[in-house]
Amino acid sequence: MVDGSRLAKWGWFGALAASAALAWIGAMNTPSRPTGHSMPASHLAAAQGQEGRPRPAVTTQSSDDLTGMPGKKITTVLVDFPPGGLSPAHHHGGSVHVRVLSGTIRSQLQGGPPIVYKAGESFFEPMGITHLFAENMSATESAQALAVIVHDEGAVLTTYH
Numbered sequence: 001m002v003d004g005s006r007l008a009k010w011g012w013f014g015a016l017a018a019s020a021a022l023a024w025i026g027a028m029n030t031p032s033r034p035t036g037h038s039m040p041a042s043h044l045a046a047a048q049g050q051e052g053r054p055r056p057a058v059t060t061q062s063s064d065d066l067t068g069m070p071g072k073k074i075t076t077v078l079v080d081f082p083p084g085g086l087s088p089a090h091h092h093g094g095s096v097h098v099r100v101l102s103g104t105i106r107s108q109l110q111g112g113p114p115i116v117y118k119a120g121e122s123f124f125e126p127m128g129i130t131h132l133f134a135e136n137m138s139a140t141e142s143a144q145a146l147a148v149i150v151h152d153e154g155a156v157l158t159t160y161h
Contacts (some may be wrong), residue, residue: 013120018112026086053086056134058158061146069154081136081143082116089161094151096125103143107134 056079063075075094079087081103098107099122106124108114110130117123118136125131136143149157 003145015046030132034064050116052083053135054084056081066150073151073153075149075151075157077147077149077157079145079147081134081145083136084139084145085136086130087131087134089130090158091128091161092125092149092151093127093129093155093157094149095127097122097148098125098148099148101144101146103141104137105134105143105145109134112144 021071023049041134054143059078059080061076062072066072066074067082079098081087098117100117100119104118106114106116107132109123109125115123134145151157
């Protein structure tokens, strides 16, 4: 579990440094090859079998003002995917860096193919892009991701479609 008080202790600099470190590590560990098949969003719900699948639980770990950047915040959330869990199509009100902490998550961003990410791997979601889905690949084990979101103060962080 991430200790939000550690990020708060260092303020915006610590949060930004943590985000930069995660981005650098993610760039070193991001899979180079997509898996699965790309499909239009209109076909995604049926293909992913969204009916009856559990949703991930999202817990805010920290949210801090970015000093020197009036109106900007950085928020860190833990996303806990239960076995077989699915996050359906959505977009974020900020730029998001996601690091898979445990398990295996398959994810697809608008315009790209589905990609499988394992613990230690990362991906980036530009502000406003549709995240078509994210799912826990295991039917028996949980998966967990840490998302760092840089956003405007008061922004709606996640909007489901």
